[in-house]
Amino acid sequence: MATLLEAINVKRKMLFEFENEPYVCLDSDISTPTARGGQTLVRLKMRNLLTNAVFDKTFKAQDRFKEPDVVFVPASYLYSDGEGSHFLDQESFETHTLTPDMLGDALDWLLEGTMLQIRKYNGNPIGLQLPIFVELDVKYTEPAVRGDSSSGSVTKDAELETGRVIKVPLFIKEGEKIKVTTETGEFSSRA
Structure with missing residues (x-):
């Protein structure tokens, strides 16, 4: 029982x-x-x-x-297309396709090959369990200007390689790899 x-x-x-x-x-x-x-x-x-x-x-x-029949299966992100996003189950080597509704904003943190966990309910995929942190490159950010911190703003916008824009400290430069918390979408540290 x-x-x-x-x-x-x-x-x-x-x-x-x-x-x-x-x-x-x-x-x-x-x-x-x-x-x-x-x-x-x-x-x-x-x-x-x-x-x-x-x-x-x-x-x-x-x-x-x-207790629900929910299991977490290790998987890697393959790619996204018109059908949805495709993930490779690391145990059975099956490919699972998840719809945008199942993913939420998860694609903002995923690159090809990112390891994560697929959440399955009664054997069917229903969503993802993202890693706590992901490491992503800063694709674009404004250069810091001397005296910027006097305005009280100590962060600036940075576009990540996935297209997501987050707030980062002024010392972060274009091309740097940073660590981001997936739950909150906040800058954590340099990678």
């Missing part, structure tokens, strides 16, 4: 099944009543892994969820 997970034990980034669909917890807030006989409630901010819809829902502390 599948393990059941109580709502009060659901933490950030945990996977659970609700109404026969897989979800990931984005945030959890427990409110304990002060009155006698009151019920402890758990407010979950959750994302549906099939539709990417995000919403808040309140549950009783003792409500139970099944």
Whole structure:
């Protein structure tokens, strides 16, 4: 029998099944009543892994969820075309095609050969688990001008080789390789 997970034990980034669909917890807030006989409630901010819809829902502390049949399979990004984006499963060597809806903004961080994980639900690909950091070249950025920091702005725009534009410190130059956090899209360090 599948393990059941109580709502009060659901933490950030945990996977659970609700109404026969897989979800990931984005945030959890427990409110304990002060009155006698009151019920402890758990407010979950959750994302549906099939539709990417995000919403808040309140549950009783003792409500139970099944663990979803979600597995993460190592894969590499091959290319994108009119059908979608293609990934090579590193275990079975099958090619999986994911639609733009399944990817979100993941292509902003991917180059050919990037290693990542494909998220499968009941054996079918439903999305990606990106690496925490990616290393990308700065394709274009304005040169830093002496005295720029006096205006209070200590960052500038930089276009990455994937086409994504992010904020970087003034010392970053065109052609440099930088490390970017995929979850927030922020500059982390020089690579």
